[in-house]
Amino acid sequence: MNKKWSKAINNILTYGACLAGSFFVLIPVLWMISTSLKTEPETFAIPPRWIPETVTLASYKAMWVDYPFLYYFRNSIIVTLTAVVISISISCLTGYGVTRFRFRGKESFLGFVLLTQMFPSVMLLVPYYKVLNTYGLSNTLIGLSLVYISFTVPFCSWMMVGYFKTIPLELDEAAIIDGCSRWQAFVKITLPVVIPGVASSAIYAFVTCWNEYMFANLLMADGKLKTVSVGIAELNGYYKIMWNDLMASSVVASIPLVIGFIFLQKYFIGGLTAGAVKS
Amino acid sequence: MKTRVQKNELFQPAKMSVKELTPYLFIFPVLLILLMLVVYPLSFGIYISFFDTDLGNRWNFTGLKNYLAIFTQDRFLNNIWITFKFAFLVVAGHFLIGILLGLALNQKKRGITIFRTILVLPWLFPDVVIALIFKWLANPMYGLFNSFLLEHGLIEKQISWLGSTQWAFAIVVVVCIWKGYPMVLVNVLAALQSVSSDIMEAARVDGANGIQLLLKVILPAIKPVLTTTVILDVVWWFKHYTIVELLTSGGPNSVTSVVSIGIYKEAFQYFKFGKAAAMAVIVFLICFLISKVFRKVLSDDE
Numbered sequence: 314m315n316k317k318w319s320k321a322i323n324n325i326l327t328y329g330a331c332l333a334g335s336f337f338v339l340i341p342v343l344w345m346i347s348t349s350l351k352t353e354p355e356t357f358a359i360p361p362r363w364i365p366e367t368v369t370l371a372s373y374k375a376m377w378v379d380y381p382f383l384y385y386f387r388n389s390i391i392v393t394l395t396a397v398v399i400s401i402s403i404s405c406l407t408g409y410g411v412t413r414f415r416f417r418g419k420e421s422f423l424g425f426v427l428l429t430q431m432f433p434s435v436m437l438l439v440p441y442y443k444v445l446n447t448y449g450l451s452n453t454l455i456g457l458s459l460v461y462i463s464f465t466v467p468f469c470s471w472m473m474v475g476y477f478k479t480i481p482l483e484l485d486e487a488a489i490i491d492g493c494s495r496w497q498a499f500v501k502i503t504l505p506v507v508i509p510g511v512a513s514s515a516i517y518a519f520v521t522c523w524n525e526y527m528f529a530n531l532l533m534a535d536g537k538l539k540t541v542s543v544g545i546a547e548l549n550g551y552y553k554i555m556w557n558d559l560m561a562s563s564v565v566a567s568i569p570l571v572i573g574f575i576f577l578q579k580y581f582i583g584g585l586t587a588g589a590v591k592s
Numbered sequence: 593m594k595t596r597v598q599k600n601e602l603f604q605p606a607k608m609s610v611k612e613l614t615p616y617l618f619i620f621p622v623l624l625i626l627l628m629l630v631v632y633p634l635s636f637g638i639y640i641s642f643f644d645t646d647l648g649n650r651w652n653f654t655g656l657k658n659y660l661a662i663f664t665q666d667r668f669l670n671n672i673w674i675t676f677k678f679a680f681l682v683v684a685g686h687f688l689i690g691i692l693l694g695l696a697l698n699q700k701k702r703g704i705t706i707f708r709t710i711l712v713l714p715w716l717f718p719d720v721v722i723a724l725i726f727k728w729l730a731n732p733m734y735g736l737f738n739s740f741l742l743e744h745g746l747i748e749k750q751i752s753w754l755g756s757t758q759w760a761f762a763i764v765v766v767v768c769i770w771k772g773y774p775m776v777l778v779n780v781l782a783a784l785q786s787v788s789s790d791i792m793e794a795a796r797v798d799g800a801n802g803i804q805l806l807l808k809v810i811l812p813a814i815k816p817v818l819t820t821t822v823i824l825d826v827v828w829w830f831k832h833y834t835i836v837e838l839l840t841s842g843g844p845n846s847v848t849s850v851v852s853i854g855i856y857k858e859a860f861q862y863f864k865f866g867k868a869a870a871m872a873v874i875v876f877l878i879c880f881l882i883s884k885v886f887r888k889v890l891s892d893d894e
Binding site: 425 | 612636709711715733851859872
């Protein structure tokens with residue numbers, strides 16, 4: 314009897330918490346979707362309606378036709394992918410190097426990597442503004458990629474060191490006895506095992522870069538080089554804010570992340586502790 | 593670990609020189625990148641903080657004058673104070689919600705996977721998108737909040753949430769809690785998976801009730817993860833810019849002007865680059881101190 318009761322209470326608490334949480338998460342999300350499907354008069358209807366009387370995809374068309382979101386998406390994709398690919402490759406090398414070898418200066422090297430995570434990115438704002446200018450990189454996609462790499466490399470390296478730690482050393486040793494070179498052991502044997510770690514670091518890096526606003530807004534003054542975040546924020550600055558267009562572009566900007574996450578989430582939840590957190 | 597490393601030595605052939613170089617080849621790229629893209633700009637930032645400069649031709653060395661100036665200015669101290677309040681409330685909110693939902697989601701029950709996906713969603717939405725959704729919800733004329741509250745008679749006239757000194761700060765904090773709790777949730781979930789069910793079962797057999805189990809067994813077991821998460825979270829939100837900027841731009845009447853907004857304005861609105869750089873250095877020192885203090889406090893009683 315007692316056990317049955319405690320189970321029932323546990324169920325109520327669990328589902329109660331989940332339902333309440335989901336409610337507060339979904340209200341804004343559904344409101345965004347609802348607004349994005351409205352016509353202009355209905356967007357500004359008083360009182361606001363949850364389900365639009367006329368559902369229209371006009372805003373989803375307008376963002377490509379009336380606003381330069383085609384450019385914005387292209388730019389965001391280029392910058393984000395560059396930063397993700399570079400920081401993941403480098404982090405894998407680091408993870409392997411640090412966990413597979415004993416070498417002089419290893420501890421101080423790890424301390425250094427950890428320290429580079431601690432600085433607040435706002436500290437880089439003024440220096441990057443000047444440095445990119447000096448090297449002719451301001452207002453270029455490469456320049457912005459470099460900034461993003463500086464955000465993602467410290468954290469991803471730290472995560473990958475954690476992941477490689479979980480892979481037994483015997484694996485490479487066996488490969489080397491079988492005649493693999495160090496590089497072959499890394500690429501063919503260890504790297505495939507550590508794919509879940511790569512996936513969760515990649516999600517992290519992708520989300521960070523795709524969502525970044527402050528630097529993109531400051532460094533990309535040229536209209537055609539803006540990123541999606543900046544493009545959306547700009548719609549907010551017009552004299553009359555077209556909320557339906559703004560929400561449509563918000564939906565489209567968020568979709569790649571949501572879909573990517575749903576596919577990769579099994580790697581992600583288990584993933585974080587192995588890396589960054591269990592130091 | 594130690595024995596493993598020694599075992600590894602078996603694989604070091606006579607040619608020590610090449611072999612000794614290999615580990616450095618693996619870490620060379622990250623070292624290069626960090627030196628070029630982090631250390632160099634950071635040092636340059638510190639350098640700038642000692643100058644009165646327009647970043648062009650004017651570079652007047654002023655020593656510590658920028659630092660003295662910002663500390664005698666009420667504006668900066670006020671920014672810092674607001675940021676402390678902001679970061680404290682936001683992180684406290686993240687942990688309250690993150691741990692609660694983490695415990696709920698860590699059970700094998702029907703439908704939990706769906707809830708898990710839904711509850712992580714806020715982390716995936718770009719800051720810009722989140723700020724603007726809430727700005728739209730809080731719109732005085734057409735927003736959902738006011739219409740709901742008016743309809744149910746909870747308020748008598750429309751409230752300009754983001755324009756009132758009374759509400760703006762609270763709204764900003766709530767939105768940032770909404771955005772950031774999934775990170776804590778995910779970390780808590782991952783940590784909980786490593787808490788062995790044997791210990792939990794043993795505690796239960798010994799007659800521990802739910803709350804005792806939580807306080808005496810679960811929380812201590814995931815404490816290392818919580819420590820790291822709280823440090824990262826505090827540092828992360830202490831320097832937060834985007835959501836606050838887009839919701840209120842630091843207003844009204846500076847009640848939401850967190851320090852990142854202050855730095856941004858100092859640099860790109862007043863063009864006092866040296867001062868802005870000095871403010872950034874102070875923020876860095878504060879973040880560094882916070883992480884030291886947390887580590888000390890949270891690891892001492894082990």
